[in-house]
Amino acid sequence: MPSRVTRTNPKGRDAEDSFRYSPLEHLRSLFVGFIQGLFARQEVGDYHWEPHFDTTEIIISDESPVHVTNLGQRPAVTVTRGPVQFWSLGFDDVLVYEPQTGAKKKSVLVPGTISVNAVSRVPLECERIAWWIAEELWANRDLLLQAGFFDIGRTPQILSPSPAGSLVAGDMADEYVVTTVTCPFQFVRTTKVTPLGRPVLQGVGAQLHGVLPPAGSLGPVDRFEVETHAPPHYSGASDIYGATPSPGSAPPSLPTVPHPLNPAVRVYIRPVRPNQPGLLPPSMNGRAIPIRQSPMPESPPVRTPDQRIKV
Numbered sequence: 112m113p114s115r116v117t118r119t120n121p122k123g124r125d126a127e128d129s130f131r132y133s134p135l136e137h138l139r140s141l142f143v144g145f146i147q148g149l150f151a152r153q154e155v156g157d158y159h160w161e162p163h164f165d166t167t168e169i170i171i172s173d174e175s176p177v178h179v180t181n182l183g184q185r186p187a188v189t190v191t192r193g194p195v196q197f198w199s200l201g202f203d204d205v206l207v208y209e210p211q212t213g214a215k216k217k218s219v220l221v222p223g224t225i226s227v228n229a230v231s232r233v234p235l236e237c238e239r240i241a242w243w244i245a246e247e248l249w250a251n252r253d254l255l256l257q258a259g260f261f262d263i264g265r266t267p268q269i270l271s272p273s274p275a276g277s278l279v280a281g282d283m284a285d286e287y288v289v290t291t292v293t294c295p296f297q298f299v300r301t302t303k304v305t306p307l308g309r310p311v312l313q314g315v316g317a318q319l320h321g322v323l324p325p326a327g328s329l330g331p332v333d334r335f336e337v338e339t340h341a342p343p344h345y346s347g348a349s350d351i352y353g354a355t356p357s358p359g360s361a362p363p364s365l366p367t368v369p370h371p372l373n374p375a376v377r378v379y380i381r382p383v384r385p386n387q388p389g390l391l392p393p394s395m396n397g398r399a400i401p402i403r404q405s406p407m408p409e410s411p412p413v414r415t416p417d418q419r420i421k422v
Contacts, residue, residue, distance in 0.1 A: 130259045130298055134221070135192065138296070139173045141258055142190045142225050147171045149247055150188075158186070158240070169240075176280040177230065182287075186231035186240060189278060193293070195223030197300075206301065214305040220261065221300050227292040230279060234272040234288045241290035245269050248294050263296040338379045339370070 130137050150160035150169055161167040170177065170187040177187050198220040207216040227244055231237035245267040248255070252264030275287035367377040 130300075134298065134300065135195070137259075138192060138223075138225065138298075139190055141255070142227065142294075143171060143173050145248075145251075145255065146188055146190070146227065146244060149244070176278050178280050182230075182279070184232075186229065186236055188240065188244070189228045189230065191226045191228065193224035193226055195221055198222055198297075212305060214303060216301065216303045218299060218301040220297050222295065222297045225294045225296060227294065228278055229290045229292070230275055230287050232286055232288070234290075237288055237290040238269075238272060241269055241292050245292045245294075248292070259298060261297040261299050264294060266295060268293045334383045336381045336383055338381060339376055 147160055150158050150171060153159045155168070158169045159167070160169050160171055164170070167185070169185055170182060172187075173190045175189050175191055177189060200219060203215075204217045204219050205215050206218040208214075227241070227248075229237040229240040229244065231240070248264040248267050255263045270291045270293070272288045272290045274285065275289045278289055279287045367379045370376045370378050
């Protein structure tokens with residue numbers, strides 16, 4: 112059976128790691144780098160962190176879950192991202208509008224939470240590590256604000272110790288306990304949309320026009336019906352007040368044409384569109400429900416020429 116392997120760039124569309132190109136990946140990189148820097152300054156024997164697994168005293172990464180064979184007897188700190196959302200700042204989130212080109216510069220706040228999980232075999236040890244991380248996030252929030260955050264580290268929350276669950280993979284995962292620190296954050300996302308020369312928008316527009324019917328479509332014509340109307344009793348230039356067309360004649364707005372076999376008779380050709388959108392009458396089990404006419408006459412009543420009031 113033939114198969115096709117899809118190959119993509121492992122670094123994504125843009126190789127640069129920043130809030131501009133890869134904000135969600137950059138979040139993990141900043142938190143992991145901050146925590147690694149904290150434990151890297153610790154002395155040997157006091158949860159000292161080093162890049163190599165063989166020499167480090169604590170494992171710090173964004174890997175989830177952490178395998179038991181990599182932990183050994185050491186504690187670990189993992190970083191996981193919680194849900195994020197776009198928080199609107201105003202009408203259409205427009206920051207700057209250029210009427211000459213139709214370009215819009217939009218800005219929005221993206222709030223969310225980052226969970227820092229301190230994993231250890233001893234509950235007191237994971238609580239100690241979680242408290243130290245939460246306190247450093249709160250004390251050094253100015254340093255994180257300089258890294259590109261709009262707000263961070265204001266109200267970190269330390270959860271109670273609980274079984275590691277899915278954070279540790281292996282046969283001995285039940286022996287590990289985790290204390291999670293949730294840290295809310297906000298960062299600003301700004302983008303500019305220009306409708307001129309955008310191949311993406313052109314492709315989307317072509318797809319919509321090719322799939323969707325045109326706006327205001329009346330539907331295809333199924334057949335034509337010919338309605339015969341008698342000529343009116345008076346000329347179209349008559350100045351009779353209140354004169355109305357005779358019964359059976361076409362309304363003045365309908366374009367009537369002479370009958371090809373009898374020019375004295377004018378006919379109106381009406382196209383029948385069964386799929387035309389519109390309001391459907393009330394029905395029950397496929398049968399239309401008759402609507403009773405109101406007993407109240409229209410006001411004012413239509414007067415004939417003979418019923419005009421003489422002054």
